[in-house]
Amino acid sequence: MAVSTIDPNGLNIGQIGGRRNLIINSQFQVAQRGTSSTSAGYQTVDRFRFTSSDMDQLAFTQSQDTTGPSGFTNSYKLTVTTPETTTEAEEQLFMYHCVEAQNLQQLGYGTSDAKQLTLSFWVKSSVTGAYCVAFYENDGNRLITSTYSISSANTWEYKTITIDGDTSGTINNDNGSGLELYFFLSCGPDRKTTDSTTWGTWTAAKFGYGQVADVAATSSATWQITGVQLEVGDVPTPFEHRSYGEELNSCLRYYWRVTKSTQYQVITTAIGYSSTVAIAPIPYPVPMRASPSFSISATSDFSYIGNGGTAEPSQFQTDFKSIWSAQAYMVGSFNQGSAYLYRFDGDSPSGQYFALDAEL
Amino acid sequence: MNEMQITYAQYIVDVTSGSNSAIKATIDGVELSVPLDPANRHYAEILRQLESGQLTIQPAE
Numbered sequence: 122m123a124v125s126t127i128d129p130n131g132l133n134i135g136q137i138g139g140r141r142n143l144i145i146n147s148q149f150q151v152a153q154r155g156t157s158s159t160s161a162g163y164q165t166v167d168r169f170r171f172t173s174s175d176m177d178q179l180a181f182t183q184s185q186d187t188t189g190p191s192g193f194t195n196s197y198k199l200t201v202t203t204p205e206t207t208t209e210a211e212e213q214l215f216m217y218h219c220v221e222a223q224n225l226q227q228l229g230y231g232t233s234d235a236k237q238l239t240l241s242f243w244v245k246s247s248v249t250g251a252y253c254v255a256f257y258e259n260d261g262n263r264l265i266t267s268t269y270s271i272s273s274a275n276t277w278e279y280k281t282i283t284i285d286g287d288t289s290g291t292i293n294n295d296n297g298s299g300l301e302l303y304f305f306l307s308c309g310p311d312r313k314t315t316d317s318t319t320w321g322t323w324t325a326a327k328f329g330y331g332q333v334a335d336v337a338a339t340s341s342a343t344w345q346i347t348g349v350q351l352e353v354g355d356v357p358t359p360f361e362h363r364s365y366g367e368e369l370n371s372c373l374r375y376y377w378r379v380t381k382s383t384q385y386q387v388i389t390t391a392i393g394y395s396s397t398v399a400i401a402p403i404p405y406p407v408p409m410r411a412s413p414s415f416s417i418s419a420t421s422d423f424s425y426i427g428n429g430g431t432a433e434p435s436q437f438q439t440d441f442k443s444i445w446s447a448q449a450y451m452v453g454s455f456n457q458g459s460a461y462l463y464r465f466d467g468d469s470p471s472g473q474y475f476a477l478d479a480e481l
Numbered sequence: 482m483n484e485m486q487i488t489y490a491q492y493i494v495d496v497t498s499g500s501n502s503a504i505k506a507t508i509d510g511v512e513l514s515v516p517l518d519p520a521n522r523h524y525a526e527i528l529r530q531l532e533s534g535q536l537t538i539q540p541a542e
Contacts, residue, residue, distance in 0.1 A: 162509055296520055398496050411520035414513040440495040440502035442516040450496050478513070480522060 142361040143220050145371045147349040149195040152185040153378040166197050167372040170217045179205040179337050189347045190243045190277035196347035205337040214307040214337045219481040222299030225292050235286025241357035242349040245277045248342050250334035253305040259298035261291035264323040268331035281357040287320040296410050298481050305329045306344055307337035373407045378476040381465040388463040393455035401463055404446040413477035415439040422473035425451050427461035485526045491539035
């Protein structure tokens with residue numbers, strides 16, 4: 122039968138084309154910070170943070186992995202290297218992703234027309250059982266949780282979760298946190314005593330409701346995920362593949378790292394402000410979400426050149442920063458009014474960097 | 482829900498105006514120059530820990 126008209130409202134899948142997936146870096150292609158780390162926090166893949174709270178013995182590696190289910194070349198992987206003896210009260214282990222509030226205004230939260238959301242993803246773990254996914258609305262301090270189940274160890278499985286719209290919720294139209302996703306791997310018994318399968322005010326006792334699997338307390342456990350898609354409606358549509366360049370460009374709003382790739386890689390031009398300070402602009406490739414924090418690998422990784430010579434600064438720092446650019450300065454020996462180049466020093470590239478962080 | 486470990490904080494003075502323009506802070510083991518913008522998650526956490534008495538910010542050198 123020929124179909125002459127498709128009514129997207131009848132399909133209940135939100136918009137029928139264009140960007141449907143609200144998650145950035147959902148197939149874990151972008152990892153500006155690095156590909157492996159034994160620390161918690163934003164350490165590897167962009168836009169996803171791994172949190173380990175109050176664990177005692179637990180040691181782990183988080184990494185950008187180069188395997189995935191059919192159609193995916195990357196995934197995020199957590200490997201337990203030393204297990205927690207017992208996962209106790211207040212202890213929790215989860216992966217976090219935050220969607221910016223102004224990107225969620227179409228959900229209509231706080232109105233009778235609040236939209237459903239459907240989360241889909243591929244997951245693989247050595248630990249079978251039920252896992253909690255929590256959705257937290259920061260502006261309204263409200264939470265809803267759901268679960269998925271790993272039924273077969275070490276096998277990629279496709280999971281879907283649909284949550285109701287929050288008719289009593291609040292998502293401000295701003296650049297702050299809109300909806301936070303928590304993929305729990307473990308949580309203490311006090312984090313799952315109260316049913317949170319409908320929207321309600323956040324409490325610690327609701328946070329990991331339904332979590333049974335305990336990755337933290339399992340020796341050599343692994344947990345892997347990719348193809349994370351969050352979309353309006355109650356239908357999990359096929360994964361929206363995006364180009365690497367498009368994903369990288371989206372990530373740059375939240376984090377930008379310039380890593381040295383060649384000797385004497387140029388950063389920017391500066392002007393001598395005084396005999397000890399030269400100032401320079403660092404314009405960003407895209408406007409950032411908020412004024413970013415600035416960090417460097419080490420002051421000795423940088424140098425300045427001008428007036429026929431080159432030297433290492435005693436400081437490389439930024440002061441004023443906007444969403445567009447930063448004012449950077451080096452402390453050294455300069456001629457007022459003379460031009461200089463800031464650049465990485467002459468050593469071979471080995472991870473030297475400067476970074477700007479406006480993550481949520 | 483995600484408390485950061487802040488072990489050091491000191492104001493940075495803008496070299497051209499002499500006013501406080503950022504905070505040099507060690508957060509979760511990384512030294513950062515944090516802007517005075519409440520939308521920045523590091524500054525928001527500094528403000529939260531200041532308010533709760535967990536943190537003091539050293540004046541600029």
